[in-house]
Amino acid sequence: MGFRFTMTPIDTTAGRAALLDGSAGGYVSFEGWVRDHNEGLAVKRLKYEAFDALAVKEGERIIVEALARFPVKHALCLHRVGELGIGEMAVWVGVSSTHRAESFEACRYIIDAVKHRVPIWKKEHYVNGDSGWVNCERCAAPGADTVHHDKAGHRHTLARS
Amino acid sequence: MGFRFTMTPIDTTAGRAALLDGSAGGYVSFEGWVRDHNEGLAVKRLKYEAFDALAVKEGERIIVEALARFPVKHALCLHRVGELGIGEMAVWVGVSSTHRAESFEACRYIIDAVKHRVPIWKKEHYVNGDSGWVNCERCAAPGADTVHHDKAGHRHTLARS
Amino acid sequence: MLINLQYFAILREQAGRPNESLETRAATPAALYAELAKRYPFTLAPEQLKVAINGEFADFAHSLRTGDAVVFIPPVAGG
Amino acid sequence: MLINLQYFAILREQAGRPNESLETRAATPAALYAELAKRYPFTLAPEQLKVAINGEFADFAHSLRTGDAVVFIPPVAGG
Numbered sequence: 325m326g327f328r329f330t331m332t333p334i335d336t337t338a339g340r341a342a343l344l345d346g347s348a349g350g351y352v353s354f355e356g357w358v359r360d361h362n363e364g365l366a367v368k369r370l371k372y373e374a375f376d377a378l379a380v381k382e383g384e385r386i387i388v389e390a391l392a393r394f395p396v397k398h399a400l401c402l403h404r405v406g407e408l409g410i411g412e413m414a415v416w417v418g419v420s421s422t423h424r425a426e427s428f429e430a431c432r433y434i435i436d437a438v439k440h441r442v443p444i445w446k447k448e449h450y451v452n453g454d455s456g457w458v459n460c461e462r463c464a465a466p467g468a469d470t471v472h473h474d475k476a477g478h479r480h481t482l483a484r485s
Numbered sequence: 486m487g488f489r490f491t492m493t494p495i496d497t498t499a500g501r502a503a504l505l506d507g508s509a510g511g512y513v514s515f516e517g518w519v520r521d522h523n524e525g526l527a528v529k530r531l532k533y534e535a536f537d538a539l540a541v542k543e544g545e546r547i548i549v550e551a552l553a554r555f556p557v558k559h560a561l562c563l564h565r566v567g568e569l570g571i572g573e574m575a576v577w578v579g580v581s582s583t584h585r586a587e588s589f590e591a592c593r594y595i596i597d598a599v600k601h602r603v604p605i606w607k608k609e610h611y612v613n614g615d616s617g618w619v620n621c622e623r624c625a626a627p628g629a630d631t632v633h634h635d636k637a638g639h640r641h642t643l644a645r646s
Numbered sequence: 647m648l649i650n651l652q653y654f655a656i657l658r659e660q661a662g663r664p665n666e667s668l669e670t671r672a673a674t675p676a677a678l679y680a681e682l683a684k685r686y687p688f689t690l691a692p693e694q695l696k697v698a699i700n701g702e703f704a705d706f707a708h709s710l711r712t713g714d715a716v717v718f719i720p721p722v723a724g725g
Numbered sequence: 726m727l728i729n730l731q732y733f734a735i736l737r738e739q740a741g742r743p744n745e746s747l748e749t750r751a752a753t754p755a756a757l758y759a760e761l762a763k764r765y766p767f768t769l770a771p772e773q774l775k776v777a778i779n780g781e782f783a784d785f786a787h788s789l790r791t792g793d794a795v796v797f798i799p800p801v802a803g804g
Contacts, residue, residue: 346571349520352513352592354585356804359510372803375733375796377780379803403803410507415804424515424596431513432589435804443777444803445734457735458802460769517725533724536654536717538701540724564724576725596725604698605724606655618656619723621690 325391327383327401327438329374334402334416343398343420350424352431356415358408362458366451372405372414375443379403386437394430396421401434403444414446486552488544488562488599490535495563495577504559504581511585513592517576519569523619527612533566533575536604540564547598555591557582562595564605647671647712649678655720661686675699676706679718694721726750726791728757734799740765754778755785758797773800 325342336353343351360367387399399419408414417434421427438444446458486503497514504512521528548560560580569575578595582588599605607619649672652665661682672678675697682688696719697704710716728751731744740761751757754776761767775798776783789795 344518344572346521349518351516351518353516354589355512355514356585357505357510357512357581359583360507373734374803375731375777375798378777378782378796381780382782411505420518422520424517428515428589428593435585439804440801442803443733443775443798443801445799446802447734457799459800460735460773460802534655535724536652536698536719539698539703539717542701543703600725601722603724604654604696604719604722606720607723608655618720620721621656621694621723 325387325398325400327380327387327403327442329376329380329403329405331404331406334404334413336402336413336416336418339400339402339416339418342400343418345397345420347422348397348420349422350427351418351420352424352427353416353418354431354435355413356435358410358412358414360410362448365448365454367410368449368451369407369409370446370448371407372403373445373447374403374405379443382442383438386434386441389437390419390430390434393433394421394426396426396430399430399434401438403438403442405444486548486559486561488541488548488564488603490537490541490564490566492565492567495565495574497563497574497577497579500561500563500577500579503561504579506558506581508583509558509581510583511588512579512581513585513588514577514579515592515596516574517596519571519573519575521571523609526609526615528571529610529612530568530570531607531609532568533564534606534608535564535566540604543603544599547595547602550598551580551591551595554594555582555587557587557591560591560595562599564599564603566605647710649710650713650715651682652715652717654717656690657688657718657720660688673710674707675704675710675716675718678710678716679706682718690720695719726789728789729792729794730761731794731796733796735769736767736797736799739767752789753786754783754789754795754797757789757795758785761797769799774798 358370383401390399397420402416404414417431419427419431447455448458449455519531544562551560558581563577565575578592580588580592608616610616649668649670651668653661658664672681679692697706698717700715728747728749730747732740737743751760758771776785777796779794
């Protein structure tokens with residue numbers, strides 16, 4: 325139950341163990357993996373940085389919301405910070421419930437909310453030598469007219485690192 | 486990729502490893518656990534039995550459908566057969582994809598279809614000494630007017646074991 | 647003709663056997679199940695069943711042939 | 726009044742520092758960001774930011790008080 329950061333690889337075995345419950349019949353987990361590409365650019369590695377104090381509070385609020393909104397038993401989110409390579413796990417969400425539908429819905433709710441609301445930032449380093457803070461760069465350039473505080477999934481490069 | 490049965494505990498580590506992909510950013514898994522109750526009756530243990538030849542064919546068809554219907558990278562379903570105790574994993578589904586939405590949808594599609602279409606049967610043994618084939622018994626009794634071939638989640642007891 | 651039957655789950659328990667070879671005049675799975683239901687204390691109505699012939703789902707009106715492997719499939723409950 | 730600022734991600738890089746204490750006459754986070762944007766090469770428009778005061782999300786029109794800990798929050802990208 326809750327939301328936590330880790331500087332070391334996420335321990336999904338321990339995370340899952342926290343959700344076990346003899347009265348639960350369904351368990352859904354989500355893992356976010358570092359992809360080798362993003363919006364057409366080849367990614368080499370990336371770094372996550374968080375505003376810890378507020379991020380944990382906001383993450384915990386999301387878990388509490390999910391437990392209130394969906395009839396699930398337990399829910400937990402673990403988020404990695406620091407440097408990550410391709411294929412490494414950046415985030416894990418696990419939910420257990422009596423029936424499966426609620427676990428799917430709550431898990432989806434949590435990961436969507438974490439991506440949109442929790443103060444965590446991601447700097448991507450590209451194979452071509454560029455780097456960029458996801459969602460923060462091109463959109464701020466002159467002529468960019470989109471303001472998208474709550475729209476993730478939209479990355480823009482471009483400081484030379 | 487595919488659908489397989491196992492007589493021994495499901496190896497989720499091996500299952501997950503089959504789905505790893507540097508171009509995948511999201512991974513969703515579902516686990517079905519044996520619950521300690523079902524429709525008001527306390528469950529002690531249960532047994533799964535499958536019509537293997539057809540079940541594997543139908544399971545593989547479901548995986549192929551999911552891969553055609555959703556833009557996901559890899560999908561796999563492992564189903565346990567034999568005797569299981571409370572808390573044991575009966576089924577595992579894993580899906581990886583570029584973006585998370587598709588993994589959630591494909592995983593849900595697969596587990597729903599497996600529960601409705603694959604010839605697997607479950608006999609529950611209750612704490613009160615009764616036992617029953619889930620979905621097969623009370624509905625066949627005189628006066629029962631529901632025919633529900635494709636509606637799971639609806640168990641009816643009653644042979645004394 | 648000779649039909650090879652395999653029983654699963656509640657049908658196996660009610661038939662008291664996992665399989666048998668049966669000499670029958672039933673031309674379809676529908677007729678075959680009706681015949682079996684006279685011999686065994688089957689509680690499932692035919693509308694609750696599916697049928698597989700030679701390892702594939704088939705129709706209850708399908709014409710049986712000698713040597714066919716027939717499986718009546720009770721309501722499933724995987725997962 | 727004295728405001729304690731902490732910078733993260735792109736703002737930290739553009740400010741060239743992780744934090745600072747600043748004597749300012751800015752009465753609100755909106756005014757404070759405008760002041761900082763003159764000093765640092767910030768590229769994010771204020772509409773792209775959120776702000777936290779003393780560890781909680783706050784409004785850009787909130788009245789600042791001396792000693793407040795202020796964090797401007799660039800568009801997030803967790804997960």
